[in-house]
Amino acid sequence: MKIDLRLTINGRDARFEVDPDERLLDTLREKAGLTGTKKGCAIGECGACSVLLDGKLVPSCLVLAASADGAEIVTVEGLSSKSGLSDLQRAFIEEGAVQCGYCTPGMLLAGEYLLSRYQRPTSDQIREGISGNLCRCTGYTKIVSAIRKTARRRAIRRSGR
Amino acid sequence: MRAVGKRVRRLDAEDKVTGRMIYPSDRVVDGMLWVEVVRAAHPHARILSIDTSEAEAVEGVVRVLTARDVPGLNAFGIQIQDMPVLCDDRVRYMGDAVALVGAETRGIARTAAKLVKVNYEVLEPLTDPEKAMLPEAVKLHPDGNIMHQGHFNKGDIELGFRKSAVVVEGFYQVPMIDHAFLETEAGVSYYDQDGLLTVESCGQYVFRDQTQIARALGLELDQVRVTAPYVGGAFGGKDEITVQIHLALMTYHTRRPAKMVASREESIVAHTKRHPARMWYKTGASKGGKLLSVQARFISDTGAYASLGGPVLNLMMEHAAGPYLVPNVKIDAYAVYTNNGFSGAFRGFGCTQACVAVESQMDRMAHRLGRDPLAFRQANVLHRGDLAALGYEMKLKVGAEATVKSARKGKLWKSKRRLVKDSTRHSPSLAPYIKRGVGVATQMQGLGLGIGIPDYAEVELRLDRDGRLTVYAGTNEIGQGAYTAYAQMAAERLGVPMERVAVVGADTATTPDSGTTTASRTTYAVGNAIIMAAEKLELLKANAGRSEDLSARATFHVPTQDVELGDGLPHLLYSYGTHVVLVEVNTLTGEVTIEAVEAHLDGGRVIFRTGFEGQSEGGVAQGIGYALFEEVMFEKGRFLNTNFNTYIMPSSLDVPAAIRTVPVQVLEASGPYGAKGISETCMVGVTPAIMNALQDAIGVRFTRLPVRAEDVLFALEEGRHED
Numbered sequence: 113m114k115i116d117l118r119l120t121i122n123g124r125d126a127r128f129e130v131d132p133d134e135r136l137l138d139t140l141r142e143k144a145g146l147t148g149t150k151k152g153c154a155i156g157e158c159g160a161c162s163v164l165l166d167g168k169l170v171p172s173c174l175v176l177a178a179s180a181d182g183a184e185i186v187t188v189e190g191l192s193s194k195s196g197l198s199d200l201q202r203a204f205i206e207e208g209a210v211q212c213g214y215c216t217p218g219m220l221l222a223g224e225y226l227l228s229r230y231q232r233p234t235s236d237q238i239r240e241g242i243s244g245n246l247c248r249c250t251g252y253t254k255i256v257s258a259i260r261k262t263a264r265r266r267a268i269r270r271s272g273r
Numbered sequence: 274m275r276a277v278g279k280r281v282r283r284l285d286a287e288d289k290v291t292g293r294m295i296y297p298s299d300r301v302v303d304g305m306l307w308v309e310v311v312r313a314a315h316p317h318a319r320i321l322s323i324d325t326s327e328a329e330a331v332e333g334v335v336r337v338l339t340a341r342d343v344p345g346l347n348a349f350g351i352q353i354q355d356m357p358v359l360c361d362d363r364v365r366y367m368g369d370a371v372a373l374v375g376a377e378t379r380g381i382a383r384t385a386a387k388l389v390k391v392n393y394e395v396l397e398p399l400t401d402p403e404k405a406m407l408p409e410a411v412k413l414h415p416d417g418n419i420m421h422q423g424h425f426n427k428g429d430i431e432l433g434f435r436k437s438a439v440v441v442e443g444f445y446q447v448p449m450i451d452h453a454f455l456e457t458e459a460g461v462s463y464y465d466q467d468g469l470l471t472v473e474s475c476g477q478y479v480f481r482d483q484t485q486i487a488r489a490l491g492l493e494l495d496q497v498r499v500t501a502p503y504v505g506g507a508f509g510g511k512d513e514i515t516v517q518i519h520l521a522l523m524t525y526h527t528r529r530p531a532k533m534v535a536s537r538e539e540s541i542v543a544h545t546k547r548h549p550a551r552m553w554y555k556t557g558a559s560k561g562g563k564l565l566s567v568q569a570r571f572i573s574d575t576g577a578y579a580s581l582g583g584p585v586l587n588l589m590m591e592h593a594a595g596p597y598l599v600p601n602v603k604i605d606a607y608a609v610y611t612n613n614g615f616s617g618a619f620r621g622f623g624c625t626q627a628c629v630a631v632e633s634q635m636d637r638m639a640h641r642l643g644r645d646p647l648a649f650r651q652a653n654v655l656h657r658g659d660l661a662a663l664g665y666e667m668k669l670k671v672g673a674e675a676t677v678k679s680a681r682k683g684k685l686w687k688s689k690r691r692l693v694k695d696s697t698r699h700s701p702s703l704a705p706y707i708k709r710g711v712g713v714a715t716q717m718q719g720l721g722l723g724i725g726i727p728d729y730a731e732v733e734l735r736l737d738r739d740g741r742l743t744v745y746a747g748t749n750e751i752g753q754g755a756y757t758a759y760a761q762m763a764a765e766r767l768g769v770p771m772e773r774v775a776v777v778g779a780d781t782a783t784t785p786d787s788g789t790t791t792a793s794r795t796t797y798a799v800g801n802a803i804i805m806a807a808e809k810l811e812l813l814k815a816n817a818g819r820s821e822d823l824s825a826r827a828t829f830h831v832p833t834q835d836v837e838l839g840d841g842l843p844h845l846l847y848s849y850g851t852h853v854v855l856v857e858v859n860t861l862t863g864e865v866t867i868e869a870v871e872a873h874l875d876g877g878r879v880i881f882r883t884g885f886e887g888q889s890e891g892g893v894a895q896g897i898g899y900a901l902f903e904e905v906m907f908e909k910g911r912f913l914n915t916n917f918n919t920y921i922m923p924s925s926l927d928v929p930a931a932i933r934t935v936p937v938q939v940l941e942a943s944g945p946y947g948a949k950g951i952s953e954t955c956m957v958g959v960t961p962a963i964m965n966a967l968q969d970a971i972g973v974r975f976t977r978l979p980v981r982a983e984d985v986l987f988a989l990e991e992g993r994h995e996d
Binding site: 141145146147148149150151152153154155157158160187188189191192197201204205206207208210211212213214215216217220235238239240242243244245246247248249250251252253254255256 | 280282283285286287288289290291292293294295296298299301452453454455456457503504505506507508534536537751752753754883884886887889890891892893894895916917918922924925926928930932
């Protein structure tokens with residue numbers, strides 16, 4: 113049995129035929145061709161597959177694709193726009209938050225999600241916010257710096273200075 | 274300098290933050306089969322028969338392969354080829370591959386893999402390396418279970434102990450741990466338009482992978498191409514063959530493209546690990562605080578197959594007395610086959626294990642002698658011209674003392690008295706139960722592959738007429754940032770702006786053989802070759818017209834010692850480091866928090882400043898994991914924790930915000946711009962520094978890793994204190 117699935121991915125409508133037990137992660141990687149979303153553990157522990165689903169951070173390996181019908185999904189491919197990289201992506205580059213890069217897409221989405229919850233997150237809030245995303249290369253230091261820098265830049269922009 | 278030493282942007286960062294970077298696991302090839310491996314059902318068993326008929330009958334299954342389908346040598350291994358590509362008569366660990374299923378979808382391949390019927394005669398697994406060493410133990414390999422051993426004697430240890438005012442004995446046990454690279458083993462294979470059998474797979478040395486594939490398939494080297502520059506983490510765990518031969522074999526037999534991606538469970542079971550080790554130490558020093566004797570005995574559990582178990586044991590021996598001058602040394606070491614998974618290369622490569630014991634012993638000695646731990650280390654460090662533990666001369670500049678001095682001047686060490694008493698974060702009712710401590714460790718790490726193992730790097734530079742420079746180097750980008758360092762050195766030497774430099778890596782068809790992406794060697798070895806090629810290019814440029822494309826190649830051979838003591842033994846070149854760690858222990862819960870780390874690292878000249886710090890910060894995280902969390906656990910040869918819900922590694926909440934990395938740049942005359950390497954030194958000292966900090970905090974000497982909260986509580990309840 114196949115299920116008809118409608119999603120809005122990175123602002124575009126898309127339709128898929130999915131199996132009842134298909135994970136959103138596999139739909140994104142294998143059917144939508146969006147391989148920026150990574151598979152690290154497939155049990156919701158590492159966060160490499162994190163995406164935003166209706167604005168909430170979820171491990172897409174634990175979401176049944178069919179259950180996401182009608183949802184708006186943001187993946188790493190949706191973070192940059194025609195005008196270029198997002199401020200968070202730029203901060204990741206500037207701060208040296210990227211090494212092997214396999215955790216990076218999930219980290220960026222975790223970063224976006226926590227910046228949507230806190231306008232000026234503390235370091236503890238940032239660490240808490242990315243604690244569901246494992247990184248084996250960086251020790252997290254520069255990832256935290258990149259998120260903090262982005263929060264600061266956004267605050268300045270908001271205050272119109 | 275314009276490029277070297279700067280905080281430049283990583284060349285690959287934009288592709289990685291946009292999701293555009295294609296890793297081996299992301300590759301899709303038209304018409305590809307999914308390949309699943311049928312792995313051993315028992316850690317030790319004889320294979321009586323394999324029936325693939327039921328699996329072959331599944332619709333969508335294209336081919337099932339077993340040992341009889343391996344056309345060449347049915348064995349691989351970096352050093353000794355003792356590991357079957359597909360097992361035919363016996364399995365020796367749970368990760369052993371018995372059959373391969375190639376099917377139209379992954380789901381079909383998985384279903385069919387479960388239908389391959391293997392009839393086993395189950396054998397008792399060997400799980401204790403000391404028992405496996407006994408003559409009556411069942412042999413896992415024809416030459417017995419002692420895969421490798423080494424014995425060294427310098428001076429007269431007994432005399433040294435007799436003269437010693439203080440003698441400390443200790444027994445240390447370190448666990449097996451997993452690399453836990455975030456991208457599991459993955460790749461694709463296909464015949465390209467020229468009929469070349471191509472494997473795009475995770476790895477750390479495409480040229481050796483090419484050799485291993487060709488040998489197993491009975492092909493010539495030039496019939497096989499291996500590539501995939503960008504890999505989602507490795508740390509040594511992708512040095513040995515993983516998916517490469519299996520992929521090539523499926524494509525060889527079906528003529529179709531194939532893809533493999535290991536599940537996390539399969540990854541943890543199948544690939545190499547950090548060797549678990551048992552280490553017995555006896556250390557003696559004079560009343561004046563000079564080391565006189567070190568006796569060490571190691572048993573390293575190499576698991577089912579050799580991989581790099583021999584060289585890892587060699588490095589344990591080479592670093593058995595740490596970066597210290599010891600006149601009398603005796604070392605006896607064994608690497609033993611068992612049915613506990615299989616072990617191989619992992620960041621630090623034997624130094625990691627030895628350093629846990631050496632630096633614990635050093636702290637105990639300092640304590641007994643009433644010396645400051647850093648002053649005691651400084652009084653004993655090796656200097657240029659000294660004889661190292663194994664009796665050869667330290668011929669190059671030794672940075673050990675410089676890192677100790679830097680640590681003594683560092684903020685953490687200087688303010689430790691205040692920091693240790695500071696419990697202001699906690700409520701007055703909790704504060705009395707909070708204990709803090711500061712610990713240190715000093716370390717040296719052999720760089721490169723050592724004498725007796727070919728260690729060279731060839732590179733090619735191409736300068737287009739429009740001024741674009743491309744570096745062709747055959748190493749992998751496994752996260753460490755070496756390609757960026759290559760570009761910086763090339764830009765610096767030729768005066769080309771960084772924006773105009775590109776790096777093409779790891780492809781047997783298009784890049785020269787630059788050697789392995791291991792042993793902290795790439796910046797040093799490839800960097801030297803880049804400078805040599807750049808010099809040639811400048812000569813060409815002087816004689817060429819403006820509108821010519823120019824290219825030059827050069828090969829750098831890593832210099833070696835003139836004494837040879839065994840495979841890769843010893844090294845000529847070393848990196849050095851001293852780590853200072855502040856820990857906090859909640860004595861009510863046993864919880865340990867790492868509050869701050871200072872890393873004083875001598876990797877020679879720092880080329881890529883951001884990458885250097887990033888390596889150090891990542892090394893701190895891995896060192897914390899080794900000290901406090903990580904252990905691959907077994908029950909009778911069966912893995913107990915094979916995913917991240919039970920194999921626990923540090924998250925952002927376990928790594929301190931306060932990590933300060935201090936470059937101690939003892940410039941190395943043979944290095945490019947004075948550079949050596951850093952990628953292992955930055956991790957190795959962290960673990961024993963934590964152990965020493967725990968001793969400082971609660972007066973308990975832990976000798977078995979990992980130290981979990983329950984271990985802390987038990988130790989406190991038992992009153993297992995040490996003066």
